[in-house]
Amino acid sequence: MASAPTAPVLFDRALLLRRQTRALRQGGATFLLDRVIEDMSDRLSAVKREFTAAADIWSPGEGLSQFGGRFASFARVPPSEQEVLPFEPASLDLALSALALQFVNDLPGVLAQIRRALKPDGLLLAAMIGGDTLTELRQSFAAAEADIEGGVSPHVAPFADLRDIGGLLQRAGLALPVTDVDRVVVRYGSAFALMADLRRMGAGNVLVERRRLPMRRATVLRMAQLYAERFSDADGRIRATFDIVWLSGWAPHESQPKPLKPGSAKASLEAAVRKARG
Secondary structure, X not given: OOOOOOOOOOEOHHHHHHHHHHHHHHOOOOHHHHHHXXXXXXXXXXXXXXXXXXXXXXXXXXXXXXXXXXXXXXXXEOOOOOOOOOOOOOOEEEEEEEOOHHXXXXXXXXXXXXXXXXXXXXXXXXXXXXXXXXXXXXXXXXXXXXXXOOOOOOOOOOOOOHHHHHHHHHHOOXXXXXXXXXXXXXXXXXXXXXXXXXXXOOOOOOEOOOOOOOOOXXXXXXXXXXXXXXXXXXOOOEEEEEEEEEXXXXXXXXXXXXXXXXXXXXXXXXXXXXHHHO
16 A cells, blocks of 8 residues: 655754754844734635634744633644644634744645544634745845855745635635735845844744755855845835745534535526516
8 A cells, every 4th residue: 555645855854943942042133024024814704703722833933822811721832843733623612823924844734634633613823935935035045046156045934825825725625715814024234234133033044955064155145235236215225025834724513604516506507697687
């Protein structure tokens, strides 16, 4: 019997954990996480139902600990090298995650674990970095390396797009999947200021296939020059794009809306068109 395919290991999660710990110790840059926490609070307030058993999955820093008072039970799973969640089946009615899932090697597997942990009509609500995040930095590094070194190595992680994530929610067995993007454009004095902020987020390059040797000084300077030439505003400050992808889905329950079965509509499309034409 053939074994199930193993997910490719893209991220060095041990290195990620060390960098997040160091960033927290040194005083992290938390503006993206702060934005997500505020938005998550608003989104939860808009859900017209009570949750009792909730969990925060791998959110960095102090995570979503401030939400603990909202629920009778609130478990926090801190960032970890492992991707195995410690929940019993049907033990949660709310799973939350803030800016953590973009560094998961087996996202389909983790979503499936969350689905198993949710009670019927339980909710997953998460935000992760995705889309065109740091596209300017990615392009500038690639062009600089091609100019100076005649080759390109990965410096920015690949990020999932909206359609991929929606498909993964359905694949995991979550009903009523919804995804949307909050695009944040941050301006910096230089590419070096941007990279300093990324280090303070604990979000440096943790790709397994990352370049291990230090970059040439000429390549880094060329990257900063190209960044300024291609992605700066009239005042000389550069732009950096961060796409925060929001995803939600529900564990199936009989009370949820169901799509109509083919042929079960009470009015035909032809009749509706005739009526519209008068």
